[in-house]
Amino acid sequence: MQDIAEQLSSWHSAGRPFAVATVVSVSGSAPRDPGAALAVDADGEAVGSVSGGCVEGAVYELCQDALASGEPVLQRFGYSDEDAFAVGLTCGGIIDVFVQPVRPGVCEGMDAGVAYVQSGTPVALVRCISGPTELLGATLAVTGDSHHGTLHAAPGLENSAVLQARAMLDAGRTGQLTLALDGRPCDPNSSNAAVFFVESYVPAPRMIVFGAIDFAGAVARIGKFLGYDVTVCDARPVFATERRFPGADRVVVDWPHRYLDAEAEAGRLDSRTALCVLTHDAKFDVPLLERALRMPLGFVGAMGSRRTHLERLDRLREIGLTEVELHRLRSPIGLDLGARTPEETAVAVAAEIVAHRRGGGCLPLSAHDGPIHHDIRSATAEEPRRIA
Known part of the structure; x- marks a missing residue:
């Protein structure tokens, strides 16, 4: 419901009744996760989605019925081979949808x-x-x-x-x-x-992009697209400007490791946080990664050539990081898409972050016949812990 919260708040503030339909259970290859919602107000306006289109019409009618009756209802939608005209999910999954009428002030x-x-x-x-x-x-x-x-x-x-x-x-x-x-x-x-x-x-998970380079702008934009709260940080004030990164939520001028320490001490990092280290400069990277790899963050990736990566690992070993800690570093960052431009590179970086968070195998879906949606997710994606 969070993705339609602004519209619901607007209806609620205006005293307009509405019904909200929420996915409360998912089985098999369903298109939306629990919590996905569609809402319909008393005038018939609809916002949100519960299925990506498969059962939206039927759910819309359930919302109208709930508004008229004032009664909530729990409805199951699934694929049916017996009735080709039955409302269901063409992907073969099953979802339970709870429809609840809402009257402000009640x-x-x-x-x-x-x-x-x-x-x-x-x-x-x-x-x-x-x-x-x-x-x-x-x-x-x-x-x-x-x-x-x-x-x-x-x-x-x-x-x-x-x-x-x-x-x-x-x-x-x-x-x-x-x-x-x-x-x-x-x-x-x-x-x-x-x-x-x-x-x-x-609050939205955080993405912190270290290094105010051209690739950072593209990574920041795709991070916002994925729903992250995005910070760009660089110690060089000539590069770290809001004008260069209008898509970021904030642009910070500070040494990367010092900024990370301050955010950790303030409790503003958790195990959903994604760090993208794009500076590929040892004086910035090494002290930053020394701290980051010892924190239970969701994703830590660093840009650089394979040679840069190996030299970086040697430096991190010299200052005491263990092989277990080093294994958490995703470097060179991104999936092998053959990316060249900053935008293509950002897609590769985002793809690796999503795959790491959701447990994806990074293979083309056409290359295997396994499930499209992965039910087993990493602990960091499911249970965020704050770092203080």
Whole structure:
């Protein structure tokens, strides 16, 4: 829902009712991850997507029905060989979609959740998608030190859901949570089970591009395209200017290793953070990589020729880095695409970052018959930890 938060906030502020359909479960080769959302307001305007087009029409109608009835609904969509005209996913996967009507001012948890998501405040939005009728659609907005909304007549369940959701928020995880009505964990098939969908909204992952060169501009632009909060850092003020890097969120003039130390001390780095070291200058690279490779960052890559890479490894060994630490360095950075231009190089760098984050094998999809979407992702992609 984060990608449509601005529109939802606009509707909410104007007092316009809307229904939001959220992917709450995915199986097989489904096109969107849990948390993907489509919303429809009372005038029929739609934003977002739950399937990339396969079932959008049917979900749109479900949203309109939910607005008319005021009742939430959980609907499953999957591929059907029995009925060629049935609404389903042509990719063969299965998704569960939860459709919830929202009327501003009626649900404290949803009101707070929309506001927190729009403001960028970390929050876990907790919605009951299955269980007793009186709980369906009940919503809690859980932050690090408080929560909004209530599960009426189920205080034990509410307390447990808040604690579990807060732990998921700390880890940056989105997924389902099943609890018995007394708050204890239980089997989803239990007769007294309540199933919640917990969406954790955390700030965008960071990409820090070190080295204010022409390649950095292209890498910064594609980093923004991938949803990163992008910083360009260089110690040379003549090169590190906002005019040269208009696509970056910030441009910093500082020695790379000193800037990295300050960001780590401030707790602004975590295991989703991607570092792209493009300076290929030992006086900048070595002290920077000495620190970076000892931090649990998501990705550390460095540009340079193979000769530069080998010399860089020797220097890092001399100052005490272990082979395990050195193995984390992706260098020369990027996949082998035959890239020449800064833009092509940026695509190669971005492709390696995505493959590393998602567990991709970096082969053409036409070269194998395995799954298109990888269910097993790296721990760094799923459970961000802050570095302080």
